[in-house]
Amino acid sequence: MIKRFLYSQKVAPYVFVLPFVLVFLVFWIYPLGSSVTMSFQKITLGQDAQWVGLDNYTKLLGDKIFLKAVMNSAVYMLCTLLILIPLPMLLAVLINNKFMWGREFFKSSLFFPALTSVVVAGTVFRLMFGEMDSSLINSFLGWFGIEPVKFLKGQVTGFIALLALATWRWLGVNMLYFLSGLKSIPDDFYEAASIDGASAWQKFRMITMPLLKPTTIYVLTISIYAGLAMFIESLMLWNGNNSPKNIGLTIVGYLYRQGIEKSNLGYAAAVGIVLLVLAMTINMIQLAFSGLFKKED
Amino acid sequence: MIKKGFIVLTLCALLLALAGCGKSTSSSATGAAGEKSVIDAGAGENATELSYWTFVELHGKFFEDMLAKWNEKNPDRQIKLNVTVMPYDDMHNKLSIALQTGTGAPDIADIEIGKFPDFLKGTPQLESLNDVIEPYKDTIVPSQLDLYSKDGQVYGATTHVGASVAFYNTEILDEAGVDYKTIETWDDFKKAGMQVYEKTGKYMGTADTSANWQTSMMLAQQKSDYTDASGKPQINSPEMLKGLTVLKDLQDNNVIATIAGGQPDTEEAYGEFNSGNYATAFMPLWEMSRYTNYMPDLKGKIAIGPIPVIEKGMPRSYGGGGTGTVVTKTAKDVQLAKEFVAYAKLSEEGNIAIWDTLGFDPVNMAVWDMEDVTHNPDNEFVQYFENNPFDVLNEIKDEIQLIKSTEASPTINNVLNTVTLNEIFEDGKDIKQALDDAQAQVEQDLQ
């Protein structure tokens, strides 16, 4: 009996994938389902949940602070896309250049910030962007005769700090993604182009960019999720979830505030569902545009 | 390969060393943040171990003192205390979750007054302290008990009155030729402040954006509050407008200015004050302990005086801040925990210790008149400040107002301290408009 079980090729695959199925059901499907359920309820812990229909969602629509959080997350995501795709791509092409000295060293140095925890990195950036004239960024501005800036109290300057942190941590990682994409482009393409007399820019436009497309799509996809779901960066940069005028509040931050800080679990669940729908929609549109589905047909 | 092996070996060695260190750190003293320390305070083998969460490191020190006294008095009911210090927000969040889910809560915890109403929602998962408070009830200002009560049950043992006063840096004032004793009204303060700014280039005070001590102080002077008699928020009341207009005018004349950290009770602001960049802080009396602990450079330079008022004759103080120590429903030994909390915080010995170790104004006002306690030359607070705080406290004793703590308070505080005050003092938004917006926001949040 045991032997038959051990040798059965029919049973074996299910045994192998069983852990995944269990984890998937228990830690993904069930919570996802209960998240949807909760979003239609008013939940006071210690008491029975109450069905409230779409109340949470209609309330969300009129909730200025929630809209602010959505704006912040969306703007943050867009900015990270605008910075953290072209710049690393350019750097990857440059560093991949045959004229490059010390390639490995620079690769590692640029990657290194990704190894620090957000807790540490966020705190360091908070102190660097401190409003005292002697803190790092302000003393740097001081050399150019610029008055100290209260970075973390203004919407735009706050975002500059936030984006500086994101760029610092992810520049090197994204560059590595593009580098590995570049490696898969055969040299023959460039040779042929050279023979045809193509300039460096033409080669970049006609060969590098199109062939980096799969990598770009990958980076785009993960950046959209990371951007929309950003929270800890803001939490650490403002040393708490209550940034002045909510300039650093993100969707997940609002979920945390409502769910954990204010114990409005139902309302917070609705925030989570909105985030899920938002992220899914944006990425579907993005993937449709980049023609990923077509390719698979 | 050899190189790799070497690195692995070094790492292993490092790990072992760390493991060793990890074990050696279990001894304890006062419970610095980040340390789980067991205070045994002379407790014997059979002592009950109770856990205690707080967000202020010094409170652990205080409990250590009181525990020693308790254990001496009650040899058959000794206690060991496990102190955990966490940041303000995290501690309250974790406590709230632990209480709602019924697991992981400590036996005893500190809850700040601003958050207290959140813990009273529905059926409070806290033990009523009525029976253990009874013996001390007559000695305590009744309003201090009301702050932590619901439906006639007291859930938190109060810590201090928190009478608000002005802390003047006399070194700066002397330099500008200003005598703080002559300041009685905001007009006086404004004149003095303009002189200070002109002579020294320093600001007379702070325009707070991340805490509403100043707003409360202004409301108290006008005998108003954030909520009306029925508990409904009234953020855009004429008194709010008046108070903030006075402050805004001070800011416009370079008398007060915003500060790093947004208010005097933040680490950034400690640095600014310590460096002598601001001359005055209007804070509850407990700010004294921040001076002695975090602003060592100012020793001997700080004088305490009553807060200026809009018009002479208005009350010059209000009770600000506060911490209620609670016993949770899941506590190991509820009765023991309750009795210890009441003893530590409400007994006469406790009240004396609250002044001695914490520098707080005790709720047992009889202590305010104990000359040997309040003027003890060995007391670090007496030594630090130019004048004796109790001389001021006794002067304003009958003027101390109360700002109510209601179910709407946490929301009101949050809106004011994250949005409204920033808009007014950082962005120069129209005060009336900012207050109307705040009122709308609070009403929406409370729905």
Added chain:
Amino acid sequence: MKKEAALNMKESSTIRVRKELPLKILLLVLFVLLCGLILIPFYAIALASFKPGEELIRYGLNLKFDLSVMSLSNYTYLFTGEHAYFTWFFNSLLLTVVQVALTLIVSATVAYGFSAYEFKGKNFLFICVLLIMMVPFEILLLPLYTLIFNLHLMNTYSAIVLPGIASAATIFFFRQYLSGIPKEIIAAGRVDGASEYGIYLRLILPIMKPSFAAMAILNGMNSWNNFLWPFMVLSDERKYTLPIGLKTLLTPYGNNYDLLIVGSFFSIIPIFILFVAFQKYFIDGMTAGAVKG
């Protein structure tokens, strides 16, 4: 070499040298500047670790090199003081090792199931794997939280390890890797009379070894720096991991910056050593997902 030759076909070698040198220098200068910029925060925190915390609070983090305020006292405190830093450090280490080991074993097993067999529901299940990679974990925080509570796993390391034990990204990577392993090995194993599980344990796992390094590092990094979820489920300070512990130091009511900065700096050191030693695997691990797009 081929590429180099091709790119410069038209140019004579003498011109090439003259043209190359300025370009090389330009590139070098650019990257040196960039790296300088990137490394500033590390330098700043290294510098600050020698200064008293009070200095930091008063003047912010800066690059002032002032020997008069610098000392080793923070380090003395770190190694001899009474605090829980090394408890957290050890917890982080333990949790990382356990989490990585379990995740790798479970994920590799699942990946093998996907790659070696044809079975009903395979495609559907694999789409589920991809789907997981697409759902932001954050939206599950609250229901997961109540679930962990109902399972009585609050304040345990199981609560941290279990939800991530079959890591989608890791399964995906292993499956890609296994698709390069010839099926003949499996067939040969069956001929030799090995059971299905014996084949996996004795024949496949040893072949997979190289791919484990990259995934170990990727998962290790995530685990070492993981914050939000552990922060929500752990309430006992003795169980805190390093990031959580360091965050507890961010309170105004205690002179904690001495420990915070030196502790933050010190927390980077082990990763730095690992990184220097296993650089290649780090980079492989990070880029593993991107290769196939």
